[in-house]
Amino acid sequence: MSYRTLRDCVEDLSRTKQLVRIDEPIDANLEVGAIQRRVFESGGPALLFTNIKGCRFPMLGNIFGTMERIHYIFRDSIDLLRRALRLGVDPTDVMRRPGLYLSWKTPLAGWCSRPKWVRHAPVLKNECRLEDLPQLKSWPKDGGAYITLPQVYSEEPENPGVMRSNLGMYRVQISGNDYAPNEAGLHYQIHRGIGIHHAQALARGENLRVNVFVGGPPAMSIAAVMPLPEGMSELLFAGILNRRRVGMKRVEGFAPILAEADFCLCGYLDSRLLKREGPFGDHLGYYSLGHDFPVLRVEKVYHRQDAIWPFTTVGRPPQEDSMIGAFIHEISGEIIPHTLPGVKEVHAVDDCGVHPLLLALGSERYTPYLNVRRPQELLTLSHAILGTGQLSLAKYLFIAAAEDDPTLRAAETERFFAHILRRVDWARDLHFQTNTTMDTLDYTGGELNSGSKVVVSAVGAPRRTLPTELPSGFSFPSDLAIKRCTIPIPGVLALEIDLEADRFCGFFSESHPINAFPLVVLVDDARKTSASLRDFLWTIFTKSDPAQDIHGIAPFVHNKHWGCRGSLVIDARNKPFHAPELEEDPQIAERADACLRKWGLL
Numbered sequence: 001m002s003y004r005t006l007r008d009c010v011e012d013l014s015r016t017k018q019l020v021r022i023d024e025p026i027d028a029n030l031e032v033g034a035i036q037r038r039v040f041e042s043g044g045p046a047l048l049f050t051n052i053k054g055c056r057f058p059m060l061g062n063i064f065g066t067m068e069r070i071h072y073i074f075r076d077s078i079d080l081l082r083r084a085l086r087l088g089v090d091p092t093d094v095m096r097r098p099g100l101y102l103s104w105k106t107p108l109a110g111w112c113s114r115p116k117w118v119r120h121a122p123v124l125k126n127e128c129r130l131e132d133l134p135q136l137k138s139w140p141k142d143g144g145a146y147i148t149l150p151q152v153y154s155e156e157p158e159n160p161g162v163m164r165s166n167l168g169m170y171r172v173q174i175s176g177n178d179y180a181p182n183e184a185g186l187h188y189q190i191h192r193g194i195g196i197h198h199a200q201a202l203a204r205g206e207n208l209r210v211n212v213f214v215g216g217p218p219a220m221s222i223a224a225v226m227p228l229p230e231g232m233s234e235l236l237f238a239g240i241l242n243r244r245r246v247g248m249k250r251v252e253g254f255a256p257i258l259a260e261a262d263f264c265l266c267g268y269l270d271s272r273l274l275k276r277e278g279p280f281g282d283h284l285g286y287y288s289l290g291h292d293f294p295v296l297r298v299e300k301v302y303h304r305q306d307a308i309w310p311f312t313t314v315g316r317p318p319q320e321d322s323m324i325g326a327f328i329h330e331i332s333g334e335i336i337p338h339t340l341p342g343v344k345e346v347h348a349v350d351d352c353g354v355h356p357l358l359l360a361l362g363s364e365r366y367t368p369y370l371n372v373r374r375p376q377e378l379l380t381l382s383h384a385i386l387g388t389g390q391l392s393l394a395k396y397l398f399i400a401a402a403e404d405d406p407t408l409r410a411a412e413t414e415r416f417f418a419h420i421l422r423r424v425d426w427a428r429d430l431h432f433q434t435n436t437t438m439d440t441l442d443y444t445g446g447e448l449n450s451g452s453k454v455v456v457s458a459v460g461a462p463r464r465t466l467p468t469e470l471p472s473g474f475s476f477p478s479d480l481a482i483k484r485c486t487i488p489i490p491g492v493l494a495l496e497i498d499l500e501a502d503r504f505c506g507f508f509s510e511s512h513p514i515n516a517f518p519l520v521v522l523v524d525d526a527r528k529t530s531a532s533l534r535d536f537l538w539t540i541f542t543k544s545d546p547a548q549d550i551h552g553i554a555p556f557v558h559n560k561h562w563g564c565r566g567s568l569v570i571d572a573r574n575k576p577f578h579a580p581e582l583e584e585d586p587q588i589a590e591r592a593d594a595c596l597r598k599w600g601l602l
Contacts, residue, residue, distance in 0.1 A: 025052075033137070034589055112245055116245045118247040121257060128301050133174060133263070138314070157200045166197060267299045325348070326350070351534045360382075395545070397455045424463075424518060426552060429458055438452075464516075488536040
């Protein structure tokens with residue numbers, strides 16, 4: 001199926017009863033987001049809110065809320081896109097498997113990938129102001145209203161053109177803080193394509209021309225978050241995914257405009273100006289705090305006659321963006337072995353907000369003639385993973401040798417952890433990167449864009465069995481004052497304790513029975529941490545920085561390598577510099593629940 005406009009998709013979903021129209025008055029301030037999150041959680045339909053208080057534009061939520069709906073929207077192009085992506089990474093594959101590529105669809109992919117210039121652009125039909133747009137505020141402490149499904153378009157100042165453009169989904173704050181009526185905050189994280197363009201503009205002493213598209217064919221939103229190689233335009237990807245060439249319109253004085261967008265904000269990043277952006281409830285489940293970011297001077301706000309405002313809300317995963325991430329992995333995951341030889345699989349764990357935790361399987365073939373195995377090739381592969389695109393933002397990377405269990409899959413999270421914990425040698429298998437760049441949304445390092453990483457590698461036969469209960473006769477030293485002790489997953493001990501982590505470790509020797517548990521985690525609420533695998537993963541890997549929070553029983557340093565001979569201890573308790581967790585306004589939550597009960601959607 002090919003959608004010329006977002007409304008085409010809405011009408012298709014409505015005909016097939018995958019969309020519900022809400023005509024009652026709904027507030028864009030907190031209420032619409034609370035409703036959308038609940039409908040997503042229940043696996044419900046897309047939602048078209050036609051009566052937004054104080055705004056004349058309808059809002060569309062949860063369009064990507066289930067994998068079934070995503071597959072339906074892109075039902076005619078998924079296989080074609082997989083082939084195109086595979087061929088783009090390895091052109092010689094067409095010679096090895098010609099039947100996979102050489103069909104009547106092959107020329108279609110090439111044709112659709114080419115953007116085209118058009119004379120008529122429906123998005124230019126009308127104009128409005130930033131304040132006329134839906135003022136979506138998702139969480140109580142957000143600094144203002146945000147565009148949450150923007151498509152931010154820029155071109156290389158040194159070598160402009162749509163084929164070298166970047167289309168990214170960077171959050172855009174359109175009200176609040178110190179923004180003037182014609183200003184918006186543009187928050188882009190490190191390792192994003194627009195940063196390259198902005199750096200070129202600043203070096204030339206120029207402002208960077210930027211357009212923000214909202215709406216248009218759904219393929220554009222997927223393209224904006226697709227991690228493509230640097231220099232490859234997302235417009236090519238969008239054309240193949242939508243089976244329709246992307247139409248762009250030249251407008252004097254502005255960057256090219258997506259003709260079929262529902263809205264377009266035209267302006268430039270002021271090279272002389274930074275302003276506070278945020279706070280904003282983000283996809284790690286915390287508020288990213290207020291910081292200085294570039295300011296978009298908005299000169300025009302265009303919208304089409306029948307404009308629809310698509311939105312999502314993010315928060316502690318899973319959320320709607322989790323489905324988008326799963327879809328992207330589905331169509332591109334098999335590319336990893338071609339781009340990183342030796343790497344079999346990489347799984348970004350959504351329960352942690354994607355970037356904090358990666359699980360990977362790789363080959364260990366360096367010394368097959370030796371009886372004793374240790375991580376060698378895996379360490380080489382870990383550097384390749386952490387040096388590739390947005391995988392470089394990972395904080396924890398656990399990597400295992402695929403040969404040790406050919407049936408193991410990286411996405412089998414609990415089984416993967418059991419595999420690692422049975423084999424890992426904490427004296428040998430920890431490899432840190434300190435004082436390095438970190439995901440912009442991760443505050444566990446104590447500073448913006450700063451923190452550490454650790455690689456945990458494991459090869460060979462199992463070294464231990466993993467306990468699921470405390471050993472008979474086990475007891476903690478009375479001076480520890482343990483408040484609560486739980487076992488979230490086999491081999492892991494979760495403890496509530498007020499003691500500093502190093503002092504805790506000092507109570508135990510290398511021979512103490514606690515070392516039967518290869519991993520001990522110090523947490524604020526052991527019961528909550530152990531409620532589910534999802535709770536365990538989120539707590540441990542979003543609340544800790546490897547260099548600051550990894551400790552161990554019987555630690556040592558040898559040739560600048562840190563390890564421990566007993567249990568590894570991760571301090572995953574809240575620290576004063578951590579960002580606050582997201583919490584809903586109780587009255588808004590109650591009102592959202594009442595609406596959904598009335599509509600039969602809860």
